[in-house]
Amino acid sequence: GLSSTIGDYGIFLQMLLNGGVYNGKRILSRRTVDMMTTNQIGEVNYGGGQDKFGLGFSVIMEKSEGRTPANVGTFAWGGAFATSYWVDPKEKMVYLFYRQLQNTSKGEMVEKFRAMVYQAIND
Known part of the structure; x- marks a missing residue:
């Protein structure tokens, strides 16, 4: 698994959302980001x-x-102790939901919060 702070992982996800660029510097090639965030199976x-x-x-x-609402192309995952995140390229949005809970159903709370986030978008 991976160990990181929420701040550092947020920077990593923002870099992916930016096509491999963070703070004006290219970290990964656009092709690498595309491979990471598109269907490989x-x-x-x-x-x-x-x-x-x-x-x-x-x-x-x-x-x-x-x-739960999410756009095609959104990529997501989570980790142990009820951490989860997603990146929606269409909305240019990075979402991190980190809690430290053991033996819990993390899905319901995350799905409700995700729904509220998408309901708050006013185009």
């Missing part, structure tokens, strides 16, 4: 429904009525 299903995997992230491939 083809038609293989991993149990997450229509989502696929990039290199280190799940990637939303299509919108679905029964799921």
Whole structure:
């Protein structure tokens, strides 16, 4: 696994959202970022429904009525003790939701908060 602070991981995700650039400096090539954040498993299903995997992230491939709002191309993942994050390139948004909880269902709280975030977007 990976160990990081929420601030440092936020910088990493912002760099990915910026196509490999952070604070005016290129860290990763655009091609590398594209490989990390697009489907790398083809038609293989991993149990997450229509989502696929990039290199280190799940990637939303299509919108679905029964799921929490998120745009196609959004990439996300989480970690132990109820940490989660997602990056929505269409909305230019990085989201981190870090808690330190053991033996808990992290999904419901995260999904409710994600829904509130998308409801707050006013185009």
